[in-house]
Amino acid sequence: MKNFLLLILFLLSFSGFGQDKEELKVGLVLSGGGAKGLAHIGALKVIEESGIKIDYIGGSSMGAIIGGLYAAGYTANQLDSIFHEINFNILIQDDTPRSSKTFYEKEEAEKYALTLPFDKFKISFPSGLSKGQNIYNLMSKLTLHLSGVRDFSKLPIPFFCVAADIETGEQVILDKGSLAKAVSASGAIPSVFRPVNIDGKILTDGGVINNYPVAELRKRGADIVIGVDVQDSLADRKQLKGVFEILTQINNFRTIAHMEENIALTDVYIKPNIKGFSVLSFEKGSAIIDSGEVAARNKLKDLKLIVAKQNRRAEPPIKINKMDSINISALSIEGNSSYPRNYILGKLNLKHNSKYTVRNLNDGINKLSATGNFNKINYSLTPNKDEYTLALQLEESPNKMLLRLALHYDNLYKSGALINLTKKSSIFTNDVASLDVVLGDNFRYNFQYYIDKGYYWSLGVKSRYNAFNKGIPFDFVDNNSDVDGIGINKIEVDYQDYTNQFYVETQFKQIFSFGMGIEHKFLKVTSETLGDLSLIGNPRGTFEKSNYYSTFGYLKLDSFDNKYFPSKGVYFDGDFHLYLFSSDYNNNFNEFSIAKGTVGYVFSPFKKFTIRISSETGFKIGQEGPNSLDFFLGGYGNDFINNFIPFYGYDFISISGDSYIKSMLELDYEIVKNNHIIVSSNFANVENELYTSGNWLSTPDYSGYALGYGLETFLGPVEVKYSYSPEIRQNEWFFSVGFWF
Numbered sequence: 001m002k003n004f005l006l007l008i009l010f011l012l013s014f015s016g017f018g019q020d021k022e023e024l025k026v027g028l029v030l031s032g033g034g035a036k037g038l039a040h041i042g043a044l045k046v047i048e049e050s051g052i053k054i055d056y057i058g059g060s061s062m063g064a065i066i067g068g069l070y071a072a073g074y075t076a077n078q079l080d081s082i083f084h085e086i087n088f089n090i091l092i093q094d095d096t097p098r099s100s101k102t103f104y105e106k107e108e109a110e111k112y113a114l115t116l117p118f119d120k121f122k123i124s125f126p127s128g129l130s131k132g133q134n135i136y137n138l139m140s141k142l143t144l145h146l147s148g149v150r151d152f153s154k155l156p157i158p159f160f161c162v163a164a165d166i167e168t169g170e171q172v173i174l175d176k177g178s179l180a181k182a183v184s185a186s187g188a189i190p191s192v193f194r195p196v197n198i199d200g201k202i203l204t205d206g207g208v209i210n211n212y213p214v215a216e217l218r219k220r221g222a223d224i225v226i227g228v229d230v231q232d233s234l235a236d237r238k239q240l241k242g243v244f245e246i247l248t249q250i251n252n253f254r255t256i257a258h259m260e261e262n263i264a265l266t267d268v269y270i271k272p273n274i275k276g277f278s279v280l281s282f283e284k285g286s287a288i289i290d291s292g293e294v295a296a297r298n299k300l301k302d303l304k305l306i307v308a309k310q311n312r313r314a315e316p317p318i319k320i321n322k323m324d325s326i327n328i329s330a331l332s333i334e335g336n337s338s339y340p341r342n343y344i345l346g347k348l349n350l351k352h353n354s355k356y357t358v359r360n361l362n363d364g365i366n367k368l369s370a371t372g373n374f375n376k377i378n379y380s381l382t383p384n385k386d387e388y389t390l391a392l393q394l395e396e397s398p399n400k401m402l403l404r405l406a407l408h409y410d411n412l413y414k415s416g417a418l419i420n421l422t423k424k425s426s427i428f429t430n431d432v433a434s435l436d437v438v439l440g441d442n443f444r445y446n447f448q449y450y451i452d453k454g455y456y457w458s459l460g461v462k463s464r465y466n467a468f469n470k471g472i473p474f475d476f477v478d479n480n481s482d483v484d485g486i487g488i489n490k491i492e493v494d495y496q497d498y499t500n501q502f503y504v505e506t507q508f509k510q511i512f513s514f515g516m517g518i519e520h521k522f523l524k525v526t527s528e529t530l531g532d533l534s535l536i537g538n539p540r541g542t543f544e545k546s547n548y549y550s551t552f553g554y555l556k557l558d559s560f561d562n563k564y565f566p567s568k569g570v571y572f573d574g575d576f577h578l579y580l581f582s583s584d585y586n587n588n589f590n591e592f593s594i595a596k597g598t599v600g601y602v603f604s605p606f607k608k609f610t611i612r613i614s615s616e617t618g619f620k621i622g623q624e625g626p627n628s629l630d631f632f633l634g635g636y637g638n639d640f641i642n643n644f645i646p647f648y649g650y651d652f653i654s655i656s657g658d659s660y661i662k663s664m665l666e667l668d669y670e671i672v673k674n675n676h677i678i679v680s681s682n683f684a685n686v687e688n689e690l691y692t693s694g695n696w697l698s699t700p701d702y703s704g705y706a707l708g709y710g711l712e713t714f715l716g717p718v719e720v721k722y723s724y725s726p727e728i729r730q731n732e733w734f735f736s737v738g739f740w741f
């Protein structure tokens with residue numbers, strides 16, 4: 001009997017031991033560290049390889065982003081592939097795809113270097129360099145397969161992350177709600193990303209308050225904890241070179257002070273070698289991931305011991321169903337106090353009870369974001385059988401007035417400083433009033449009032465003043481005068497243009513724009529070069545001083561991915577002006593028309609190499625006499641007014657005629673990121689009545705070639721070009737710095 005009881009006790013103890021092993025819970029804690037957090041991916045590869053089953057994941061900042069995606073079912077190799085494909089410059093910044101912007105929004109985005117809130121004429125600064133919208137969009141896209149999960153304990157691996165409440169300084173544990181929104185809040189690096197509003201709390205980077213939440217993981221029942229720590233050690237004075245480094249150092253005071261007790265709560269502590277990397281070293285992602293793998297492999301024996309204690313293997317990864325299309329049966333919108341539901345629906349281009357692809361959804365969110373009217377656009381999809389309810393939570397921007405600044409230099413307008421004042425919702429909720437003033441060598445201004453009605457007919461008013469001084473051929477001002485006796489072939493000309501327009505336009509898929517309107521134009525062309533101009537019948541030195549009144553229409557197509565250095569897309573711009581009346585300074589006005597058009601195609605046959613092909617033409621119908629509105633070719637630049645056309649090999653306004661045809665070929669090689677070597681060639685025929693004479697089909701009379709270097713910067717493109725024309729055997733250098741305006 002005694003032996004029988006001992007046998008029973010032995011079996012019970014063995015059974016209990018087996019149960020303990022089966023119920024052993026393993027937690028994984030991932031620290032924050034910005035780009036250095038990519039080391040978590042390398043560590044996860046080794047943890048997967050060891051066969052450990054992870055029961056809980058907790059993280060802060062970048063650890064929350066990586067950990068959240070791993071908890072959502074992605075494998076380490078899948079995460080490696082995802083993060084290798086990401087353009088972190090676009091992700092961190094608020095850049096939206098150019099295709100998501102209206103023509104007006106494209107102009108706004110490609111002209112100003114700095115934008116500041118200016119409400120009540122007081123300059124303020126945004127709470128972060130970026131709204132973080134692109135990170136949220138990415139996380140939403142990657143977690144759509146879990147759109148119905150609101151409790152993070154129901155994820156494939158239970159998960160939580162940490163954020164900091166800005167108002168109270170308290171730690172906030174996020175384990176419910178939107179996974180995308182939670183990890184975006186935890187990863188909102190102060191000064192880089194704006195804080196995130198969740199349940200009325202203003203939240204920022206979890207690393208500020210708890211960058212290694214191991215204690216919370218223990219509270220949730222983790223028997224064994226594996227920790228991956230990518231935090232900085234304190235830097236010495238030689239490394240503290242800038243404001244960002246100093247702020248990071250201050251933030252590290254608290255986290256480093258708590259690490260001794262945190263390490264004590266960690267069973268397997270993995271510390272990758274992240275020296276030489278910063279929180280923004282995303283371009284070194286491969287090396288950072290490798291550092292995590294190396295550090296975890298050094299702990300492989302310890303990881304294998306955990307596997308032995310678990311007495312089980314990790315389950316096969318779940319299959320993440322890629323959602324290509326969804327049927328949205330209902331839409332709920334919160335937070336749109338200023339912008340009506342129809343305005344939002346128009347931007348989303350949402351049609352109920354019809355197939356709506358995930359790409360359509362992302363495009364719609366990007367279009368809303370491109371307006372600049374919202375600080376944050378959060379969304380979620382709630383499944384109901386085969387249909388979904390789309391819930392939008394909008395955070396409208398309180399800033400209705402903006403101050404924008406830019407700098408520019410080129411060979412024609414010389415130096416210029418642009419000051420812009422933009423006012424939104426001044427009369428209607430969807431209107432924008434914008435005034436550009438350019439101070440420098442040539443004063444200019446540009447005013448625009450625009451009522452954006454999306455795909456309906458939008459209304460606009462424009463007014464501009466443009467002026468420059470340039471030494472040009474004499475036939476620019478009078479191609480009928482005999483100046484042989486004067487002995488001058490070039491004169492200094494002051495050119496002034498004052499133009500006002502009222503127009504209506506409609507857009508299709510953001511890349512097409514069709515419009516029509518009426519225009520008043522005042523042109524004044526004078527010169528002080530010649531003293532007594534009686535020889536040419538004009539004693540005042542004024543060649544043009546007329547008002548012109550016209551109607552116009554235009555059609556534009558622009559799918560370029562970049563205005564200045566496009567790598568793909570198609571471009572078309574057609575314009576027709578019918579000039580009906582004139583004050584007729586030179587007493588020779590007759591009704592006439594001007595038609596012109598440009599078509600371009602850009603493609604990249606292989607990586608970093610781009611081919612750009614374009615052709616353009618223009619001609620005048622019905623007018624002889626003053627040639628102030630003829631076509632004038634020469635120089636290099638963008639956004640020229642009237643009929644000034646860039647042409648390599650010749651100085652500005654060197655070739656003129658009432659009609660022209662031009663073609664151009666450019667080869668662009670991006671030697672390193674944002675650095676371009678560009679080889680260009682252009683050819684043209686230019687003369688009066690070109691199409692009547694048939695010479696437009698003849699061998700080009702004018703040609704030019706250029707070799708240039710271009711650099712993309714936050715101030716805009718910096719370009720230097722050397723050009724040469726074989727006809728005149730002369731070369732021209734062209735320089736430009738900053739966005740063109």
